[in-house]
Amino acid sequence: MPKVKFTKENQEVTVPEGTTIRKAAKMLNINTNQGVNGIGATLNKYVNCHGLGQCGTCRVYVTEGHIENTNSQTWSEKKCFNVPFPDPLPALAYLDNPEQTRLACQCKITGDITVETGPEVNLFGENFFS
Numbered sequence: 034m035p036k037v038k039f040t041k042e043n044q045e046v047t048v049p050e051g052t053t054i055r056k057a058a059k060m061l062n063i064n065t066n067q068g069v070n071g072i073g074a075t076l077n078k079y080v081n082c083h084g085l086g087q088c089g090t091c092r093v094y095v096t097e098g099h100i101e102n103t104n105s106q107t108w109s110e111k112k113c114f115n116v117p118f119p120d121p122l123p124a125l126a127y128l129d130n131p132e133q134t135r136l137a138c139q140c141k142i143t144g145d146i147t148v149e150t151g152p153e154v155n156l157f158g159e160n161f162f163s
């Protein structure tokens with residue numbers, strides 16, 4: 034069974050193949066709906082689409098095992114990361130790190146992976162406002 038390591042929380046869990054990152058995180062009581070740079074994390078923990086792939090608040094980076102140990106991006110993820118309306122923030126975060134950015138509720142685990150929850154949105158990096 035695949036292992037999922039959450040780097041910020043320094044926790045690890047073994048899950049059945051096909052489990053989403055969101056469900057794996059919930060097993061450890063980790064909140065994947067963290068708002069933008071931590072702002073809104075408490076609110077987003079309760080106010081989100083509950084895994085339907087529509088709100089974009091569960092952005093995570095899969096820092097290891099992204100290509101080989103997860104499903105390919107779903108339609109919901111492609112929409113969320115490429116159409117910056119009504120919420121531009123998931124799309125902005127995607128621009129910063131497209132090869133690792135996933136929605137925790139849409140990303141299914143098929144092998145060992147490492148996950149960073151609540152990755153920072155770099156609003157002043159070279160992709161934004163500069």
Ligand code: FES
Nearest residue numbers: 084086089091138
């Ligand atoms: S919980 Fe809304 S997109 Fe994942």
